[in-house]
Amino acid sequence: MPDSSTDSSTWLIEGELLESTGSCHSRLRICSDSGTILERGDLDGTPDVVWPEGVIVCPGFIDIHVHCRDDPGGSQRHKEDYRSASEAAIHGGVVLLGDMPNNPDPPIDADSYRRKRQLADEKSLVDVVLYGLLASGGRPYRNDIPWKCYFGPSVGDIDSWGDSAVAEVLSPFSGRVVMFHAEDPAILATNTDRPPHEQRRPPEAEVVAIQTILTICKQLDIHPHIAHLSTADGLSVIEEARRCGQHVTTEVAPHHLCFDIENRHQFECGQWLQMNPPLRSATDRLALMQGLISGAIDCIATDHAPHSIAENDEGISGVPLLDTFGGFLCHLAREGVPWPVLIDRASTTPARLFGAFHDGVLGDLQPGTLASITVIDLREEWLVERNQIRSRAGWSPFEGIRFPGRVAETVIRGKRRDPATSNRIVTAQGTS
Numbered sequence: 001m002p003d004s005s006t007d008s009s010t011w012l013i014e015g016e017l018l019e020s021t022g023s024c025h026s027r028l029r030i031c032s033d034s035g036t037i038l039e040r041g042d043l044d045g046t047p048d049v050v051w052p053e054g055v056i057v058c059p060g061f062i063d064i065h066v067h068c069r070d071d072p073g074g075s076q077r078h079k080e081d082y083r084s085a086s087e088a089a090i091h092g093g094v095v096l097l098g099d100m101p102n103n104p105d106p107p108i109d110a111d112s113y114r115r116k117r118q119l120a121d122e123k124s125l126v127d128v129v130l131y132g133l134l135a136s137g138g139r140p141y142r143n144d145i146p147w148k149c150y151f152g153p154s155v156g157d158i159d160s161w162g163d164s165a166v167a168e169v170l171s172p173f174s175g176r177v178v179m180f181h182a183e184d185p186a187i188l189a190t191n192t193d194r195p196p197h198e199q200r201r202p203p204e205a206e207v208v209a210i211q212t213i214l215t216i217c218k219q220l221d222i223h224p225h226i227a228h229l230s231t232a233d234g235l236s237v238i239e240e241a242r243r244c245g246q247h248v249t250t251e252v253a254p255h256h257l258c259f260d261i262e263n264r265h266q267f268e269c270g271q272w273l274q275m276n277p278p279l280r281s282a283t284d285r286l287a288l289m290q291g292l293i294s295g296a297i298d299c300i301a302t303d304h305a306p307h308s309i310a311e312n313d314e315g316i317s318g319v320p321l322l323d324t325f326g327g328f329l330c331h332l333a334r335e336g337v338p339w340p341v342l343i344d345r346a347s348t349t350p351a352r353l354f355g356a357f358h359d360g361v362l363g364d365l366q367p368g369t370l371a372s373i374t375v376i377d378l379r380e381e382w383l384v385e386r387n388q389i390r391s392r393a394g395w396s397p398f399e400g401i402r403f404p405g406r407v408a409e410t411v412i413r414g415k416r417r418d419p420a421t422s423n424r425i426v427t428a429q430g431t432s
């Protein structure tokens with residue numbers, strides 16, 4: 001049997017490895033054929049890549065909440081498709097994304113799911129997990145996927161349920177992982193004539209929805225994952241449920257950690273920061289930051305929505321955030337979140353959440369894991385500018401902001417890619 005560690009498809013990297021457990025200077029031997037890390041430690045050989053001090057080599061980032069907008073019908077590819085979304089992901093250092101199912105041609109049964117899967121496999125440059133959509137009368141048509149339930153309405157012509165119908169829709173999904181858009185439709189309905197946007201979707205809509213969802217999921221033995229948590233009170237409800245023994249996970253989006261209704265107009269793109277759930281108070285924002293640090297919030301997920309500025313001007317909700325995933329982590333580090341915590345929330349814990357839905361191990365840099373790696377250069381600032389954005393949305397809420405670092409390289413299953421162009425990078429020996 002040949003020694004795979006000396007095969008021509010292997011390459012050697014040296015640098016500061018940073019994981020959720022801490023950091024160390026070491027080497028990794030990577031196989032670009034199998035796409036895995038073969039060895040780690042004080043390895044023989046001349047490194048193909050030596051990352052200098054000030055650069056960190058991290059387990060690849062995972063964004064479990066993305067709207068790629070691509071589907072077999074193809075009616076929204078002017079907004080984004082799997083290729084452009086994956087280029088934005090590479091720019092942001094994201095190696096695996098979870099694609100939402102609220103498409104015009106949604107994955108509601110085995111056949112529609114298979115067709116969407118085929119599309120993602122053909123076009124995406126990064127790994128993709130597809131959520132199935134909970135639909136009226138729907139059954140869990142696969143065992144190896146996560147599900148999305150719109151408890152309240154958001155973007156797209158899809159059904160949302162509220163507490164009158166959600167138990168019936170959820171009942172076949174016992175034992176599954178279901179991500180929830182948690183806003184109570186009855187509360188939203190009583191606030192439709194209250195501009196601005198954040199008053200039409202008040203905090204209590206989220207809090208009440210989370211209470212209802214957790215109660216029903218407990219009865220049905222469903223693992224609820226609360227998407228884009230935006231309120232301190234919502235987090236309190238989740239923590240109380242955990243104290244009572246319920247397994248609940250949640251995520252926070254970059255916009256809810258950075259912007260609030262008080263500071264939004266200090267930012268260049270403040271006028272376009274409309275999303276569901278909306279921006280909240282500074283108090284909520286700071287509580288979410290504390291929740292991220294403490295671990296009460298399990299992961300960072302962007303809720304990337306590739307709407308153009310013109311569409312946002314017309315009142316559509318959602319902002320594009322994939323390109324800036326890695327840069328935003330650098331911002332959080334400057335704000336005081338330790339890097340190992342950031343790696344946990346952006347890679348290790350999302351890898352665990354997606355473990356049953358994805359082939360190959362992610363979340364650390366140990367031998368046997370996929371060689372899907374994000375390299376961050378902390379030596380210079382990154383001024384975010386519109387012309388750098390790879391998403392077809394063509395803009396970023398962070399324009400004009402200087403992040404204290406940027407993604408230097410994104411490795412997908414052993415193959416190196418340039419974040420600025422998505423092009424392959426070839427090592428000196430031409431083996432990567």
Ligand SMILES: [Zn+2]
Pocket residue numbers: 065067100303
């Ligand atoms: Zn979303």
